[in-house]
Amino acid sequence: MNKKNYQKDFFIYGVACFALFFVPLILGNDPFYINKSSTYICLGLLAVSLSLSWGYTGILNLGNAVFFGLGSYCMAMSLKLKTDAVHTGSGGLPDFMVWNNVKTLPWFWEPFHSLTFGVFAGIFVPVLLALALGFSILRGRIAGVYVAIITLAVLLVVYLLIMDQQRYTGGFNGITDLVTLKVGILEFDAYHPATYYLITIVMTIVLFITLLITKSRAGLIFQAIRDDENRVRFLGYDVGNYKTAAMCLSAAIAGIAGMLYTIVMEFASPTFLAVPLSLSIVIWCAVGGRQSLLGSFLGAIVITAGQGFLSESETFLHTWTLVMGFVFVLSVLFLPKGLAGFFEKYFKK
Amino acid sequence: MDFFISQFISGLSMTSILLMISLGLAIIYGTTGVINMAHGEFVMIGAYTSWFLQTTFGMGLLVSIIPIFLITALMGFLIERIVIRHLYNRLLDTILATWGIGVLLQQFIRLTVGSELKYLKIPSFMAESMTLFGQEVSIYRVFIFVFAILTFFVAWFIIFKTSFGIRLRAVTQNKDIASCFGINSGVVYSSTFAFGTGIAAVAGAFIAPLKSISPDMGTNYIIDAFMVVVLGGVESLIGTAASSLIIGETSSFLASFSNDTLAKALVLLMIIIILRIKPQGLFTKRTRS
Amino acid sequence: MENKKKLLSLESIIVDFDGFKAVNDFDLNIFDGELRCLIGPNGAGKTTVLDIICGKTKSSSGKVIFNNESITNLEEHLISRKGIGRKFQIPSVFKELTVQENLYVALNSDLGFFKNVFKFFNKSDREKIEEIASFVGLKDELKKTAQFLSHGQTQWLEIALVVLKQPKLILMDEPTAGMTSYETNQTAELFNKIKKTQTLIVVEHDMGFVKEISDIISVMHQGKLLSEGNASFIENDPKVKEAYLGKKGITNA
Numbered sequence: 018m019n020k021k022n023y024q025k026d027f028f029i030y031g032v033a034c035f036a037l038f039f040v041p042l043i044l045g046n047d048p049f050y051i052n053k054s055s056t057y058i059c060l061g062l063l064a065v066s067l068s069l070s071w072g073y074t075g076i077l078n079l080g081n082a083v084f085f086g087l088g089s090y091c092m093a094m095s096l097k098l099k100t101d102a103v104h105t106g107s108g109g110l111p112d113f114m115v116w117n118n119v120k121t122l123p124w125f126w127e128p129f130h131s132l133t134f135g136v137f138a139g140i141f142v143p144v145l146l147a148l149a150l151g152f153s154i155l156r157g158r159i160a161g162v163y164v165a166i167i168t169l170a171v172l173l174v175v176y177l178l179i180m181d182q183q184r185y186t187g188g189f190n191g192i193t194d195l196v197t198l199k200v201g202i203l204e205f206d207a208y209h210p211a212t213y214y215l216i217t218i219v220m221t222i223v224l225f226i227t228l229l230i231t232k233s234r235a236g237l238i239f240q241a242i243r244d245d246e247n248r249v250r251f252l253g254y255d256v257g258n259y260k261t262a263a264m265c266l267s268a269a270i271a272g273i274a275g276m277l278y279t280i281v282m283e284f285a286s287p288t289f290l291a292v293p294l295s296l297s298i299v300i301w302c303a304v305g306g307r308q309s310l311l312g313s314f315l316g317a318i319v320i321t322a323g324q325g326f327l328s329e330s331e332t333f334l335h336t337w338t339l340v341m342g343f344v345f346v347l348s349v350l351f352l353p354k355g356l357a358g359f360f361e362k363y364f365k366k
Numbered sequence: 367m368d369f370f371i372s373q374f375i376s377g378l379s380m381t382s383i384l385l386m387i388s389l390g391l392a393i394i395y396g397t398t399g400v401i402n403m404a405h406g407e408f409v410m411i412g413a414y415t416s417w418f419l420q421t422t423f424g425m426g427l428l429v430s431i432i433p434i435f436l437i438t439a440l441m442g443f444l445i446e447r448i449v450i451r452h453l454y455n456r457l458l459d460t461i462l463a464t465w466g467i468g469v470l471l472q473q474f475i476r477l478t479v480g481s482e483l484k485y486l487k488i489p490s491f492m493a494e495s496m497t498l499f500g501q502e503v504s505i506y507r508v509f510i511f512v513f514a515i516l517t518f519f520v521a522w523f524i525i526f527k528t529s530f531g532i533r534l535r536a537v538t539q540n541k542d543i544a545s546c547f548g549i550n551s552g553v554v555y556s557s558t559f560a561f562g563t564g565i566a567a568v569a570g571a572f573i574a575p576l577k578s579i580s581p582d583m584g585t586n587y588i589i590d591a592f593m594v595v596v597l598g599g600v601e602s603l604i605g606t607a608a609s610s611l612i613i614g615e616t617s618s619f620l621a622s623f624s625n626d627t628l629a630k631a632l633v634l635l636m637i638i639i640i641l642r643i644k645p646q647g648l649f650t651k652r653t654r655s
Numbered sequence: 656m657e658n659k660k661k662l663l664s665l666e667s668i669i670v671d672f673d674g675f676k677a678v679n680d681f682d683l684n685i686f687d688g689e690l691r692c693l694i695g696p697n698g699a700g701k702t703t704v705l706d707i708i709c710g711k712t713k714s715s716s717g718k719v720i721f722n723n724e725s726i727t728n729l730e731e732h733l734i735s736r737k738g739i740g741r742k743f744q745i746p747s748v749f750k751e752l753t754v755q756e757n758l759y760v761a762l763n764s765d766l767g768f769f770k771n772v773f774k775f776f777n778k779s780d781r782e783k784i785e786e787i788a789s790f791v792g793l794k795d796e797l798k799k800t801a802q803f804l805s806h807g808q809t810q811w812l813e814i815a816l817v818v819l820k821q822p823k824l825i826l827m828d829e830p831t832a833g834m835t836s837y838e839t840n841q842t843a844e845l846f847n848k849i850k851k852t853q854t855l856i857v858v859e860h861d862m863g864f865v866k867e868i869s870d871i872i873s874v875m876h877q878g879k880l881l882s883e884g885n886a887s888f889i890e891n892d893p894k895v896k897e898a899y900l901g902k903k904g905i906t907n908a
Binding site: 230232233234235236237238240241243244245247248249250251252253254255256258259262308 | 709711731732735736740741743747748749750751752756757759760761763766767768771772773774775776813816820
Binding site: 336 | 401449452453456457458459461462463465466467469470473474476477585586589592593596625626627628630631634637638639641642645646
């Protein structure tokens, strides 16, 4: 916990992030691979969010994808309202609303005309949900197991609601045909290195802020809560507040990752808040090392990149998932701290 | 009055399915502390086994109950011996390990049988409807209800009236002391796990003709089953039965007004509120720890 | 003792667990600056009494008054902020953190999240931590992860965590459980040091230890107060002999 340790960590993280900036050069500016790499970075950031709530604070949030998905939908809504090619009818309704016979734009879509609002909402909406969760289940003496299950149930319910209300959300298809993000004179086409750099820059900033938080006393208290929350209570801390704070931070990070993901994928879909994705985040963190932000980040990148390479056919994809399930079980049994923990022990010798 | 009766009866259908699925889960969690996230997949395996036995050997539903139970119980037993027993000192990790196993089971089915939906027919002699309290009810659903009650009593009998049950309850309360009395907790845990997964599979076999069979059908049921366990607390079988009833009736009731999704959301909200007031579930005793 | 300020009083406390009365109409008065030992057979209700005082368990009826203020059934962290610290029977420290980090968490007057997210470990923190570590004999173990401490050291770390917050009243639940006789001696010395500035209630079974540190001993039996007085009084009280100490008295325990 002294200066040397801090410096070591910041240095390693710095090197890792710096290396990522060279990826487009290595890939020779091939748009397909650049786009894929951009997606991996978003998912890496998503893993960081779970690492904070689970690895550091001990809250097993099985529904973390819900924050990711909400963030991505917020960005998609703003980008959708900027398209002028596909809407008909007065007031500029998104195409799927027209198909569903919606007459006017619903009130909760209106503010998304402003991209700034969309960006704020992409953070704010997940945080609101996290606050609601915090005040309802993180403050009572509800067992960790029950919290885990409830977060999964919440994810499922939000997913079902979005699928259900397809007149307003695009349902099964999600929100597609978005305009390319434009900020001032900069245009961020999903297949262009500029977008990759945008994502990497945002990711680096968020990662470093999160790292800083984990090094603060609050970050230490998070870990103490993970280790023995009763003892933390008896030292005078309001554990419920801290857990809620961890959840909100986690939600904000996931929301940002979601917004970036929409930019890269060029749509928002219910699969962004579905159970398989939420489970995958847990696997990335378990394998990469949930108590390390960087470990979780790299775990996500390695696994999703591996998946990207191999899953050309559906059989491959299923086999890959099978292998991943197997690796996951093995890591739970033998590497509870994931690969990051393994390396740390190895280097400490 | 008619409305309430018909509501109640259709709610009972959901209740009985929930009860069969959650019973296994509650018993496993209550005894060993293991959260079996793969429980839904065992339901799915039961459905697929039933389909397999019927299409390959022409075995009817009733005949296949025992083989399905035994096959899945054996699977459960092996999984407990190979994976779960290493995790008793870190129970929260059992969520992860069993979730991984669930993924393995799903993928195994996808790669062998394929992901397309499969269908099973209700056994012909149960496909008709009968009149009960003035309502038209499918005989099959009545059968499921009766079987669920039967399973409940079998479980209750085993736990409270047999010597195995006494050993089970001893191990639940205090594993180490029970060992000092010569009770082999390993055997108790494995058998419990096997029994729990076996019942889940039989439930799956019964559910199979009601909807379609798919590799991911388990996921929905696992969350419902967990809601039952979370609400009912794990200390009593009555708790599991009661909360199955509460959740089954409430979901069914709400679903008739709005739709399934809203019903699920409201039930979840109800459970969260109840947990805030009684964090350990509705049917638990107050103890020192 | 009579002209000293009454720091804590329990009045007619009943703790009912589904019909079983773990604590049955129990009264206790603790005065400022004393070291009270609470002894009694297993199941007498001693730990439950501590649980009631620090808020871990809610009483079914009765009052707890601390520093002239009612703290009956308040939330634990609020009771802790009023100046009551608790050391548990099973040592509870933060196993994945180092000794230094453990102490840093406890070393705190600011408890809110927003204050703490901007605080980082600095030199004056280090000095205070080294001071308390020396006090409990853990000065050389600061960088060690807590799970690698010996059992006795873990107990001392937990005592350090509790003492750091400088509570007016410290509740110690079987502090020497599992300790070697050497460690027990160290702990007795430690307690005699702590005794100078804090009021202590110690639940214990080790009679030698109790005799070495206590002023007044309260004996509990089946949820009630059986006897109260100094060591020789307790030793000779026939009620106590029958219930707990056996016919040979304290010195042979």
